Amino acid sequence: MNNEGVHKPLHVQVAEKVIEALRAGTAPWQIPWDSAGLPMLLPYNFQSGKRYRGINVISLLMSGKEDPRWMTYRQAEESGMQVRKGEKSMLIQFVKTSDERTKRDASGKVLHDELGNPLKEKHELSRAIVRNAYVFNASQIEGMPKLELGKPGATWEPIERAEKLIASSGAVVLHQYTANAFYDPRKDSITLPYKDWFSESHKYYATLLHELGHWTGHPDRLNRDMGKGFGDQTYAREELKAEIASMLLGQELGIGHDPGQHYAYVESWISILENNPFEIFSAAMDAERILGYIMGLETKQELTKENDSLNALKPVPLKVQSYLTTGDKIHYNGSVYEVLGHLKQGRLKMQESLNGNAFTLSREDKLYAALLYLKRETGIELGSQQSQSNIDQGEHQSLTDLNR
Secondary structure (H helix, E strand, C coil): CCCCCCCCCHHHHHHHHHHHHHHHCCCHHHCCCCCCCCCCCCCEECCCCCECCCHHHHHHHCCCCCCCEEECHHHHHHCCCEECCCCCCEEEEEEEEEEEEECECCCCCECECCCCCECEEEEEEEEEEEEEEEEEEHHHEECCCCCCCCCCCCCCCCCHHHHHHHHHHCCEEEEECCCCCEEECCCCEEEEECHHHCCCHHHHHHHHHHHHHHHCCCCCCCCCCCCCCCCCHHHHHHHHHHHHHHHHHHHHHCCCCCCHHHHHHHHHHHHHHHHCCHHHHHHHHHHHHHHHHHHHCCCCCCCCHHHHHHHCCCCCCCCCCCCCCCCCEEEECCEEEEEEEECHHHCEEEEECCCCEEEEECCCCHHHHHHHHHHHHCCCCHHHHHHCCCCCCCCCCCHHHHHC
16 A cells, blocks of 8 residues: 555645646646547546546546556455555545444344345434545556547537537527637626637537536525636636536546636646645535536436535535634544633633643634634544544445545
8 A cells, every 4th residue: 555645634645746737737627638639537436337526536637547447455356356566556535424234123133135135224324424445546456457448539510418418507608709718607697709719519518518617606506606806716716616627527528628728727726725735625526516516407406416425525604613612623634633721812722632732722823724724614524534544455335435
């Protein structure tokens, strides 16, 4: 297993890689997907066939591996394959919202089906649990079948599924004599250049779907704060969410991804991630919600169950207390910070579990801001995964959870 940097939270590790890639112009959403003549497949679990979610997809995309297929060591063994000796794994995180238990009668006796197998029942957990797992790429595993990729066409023709998706949204799309594409939240409309101004159809649809991602932020839909315009930090965050969502949509519809005019936000994204690495975690989650909302337009249904699992990590509403108070226990950087009481001048008496240190904390301290952010934005004990540098590969866990 690759333990390098394991002491850092996953979102910090990914943020550092993203910042480096942004400076080099190689972040996943900065690269046109058809630049090499082949479609880009997002990382997925080979055994289940399901795509990884949230921050995991960003992390695995930046691993340097071309093959999109990944598995745990146990999954490789179960599939009759073998991870080569000396290979290093990648850390992912998943959320468990339920557990499976053996069904018993009132006396505690195990119940069996007609074939004699113990019956199982699903048990919903009282709170979401964030766990770690480690996966290996197909290129690191002996016995993996060859990956076949087909080359996309490059002709300009309507893409039926994309057209139906846009039509089902009911979004107002205006085509004008303009070099820019944008969503206007005041008019709730999308403006694009004329279709024949795009050299290829997939570039037109990729651009339109990027703006449709912004469209989902309207108060009547996903209700995001989209900022005041270029140069505004909130606006730059919104662009980051829409870019990642556009990348996800590009694969879902098979139209690729064109970063186009969005390179202008690179410096803002670097600044945002340097100041708060957790932003990459939040952006990836919101991108998944954008994807879920738009793809849900096809059937006019609510978000899928997989997106519901992401909501377990959704930042709690702003009605949550905007200050630290007695009894708060917040996991941060591998330790637990507990507020023991209030002192004069707004200071707090604190206890830190890792080294058993007691100290005083004021509102002006950077640590106060970090702890308050985690309390307000996550509402769960994100630090619990830091105490687990390795997961026992013999541990029984839901394989479907590994894709979230």
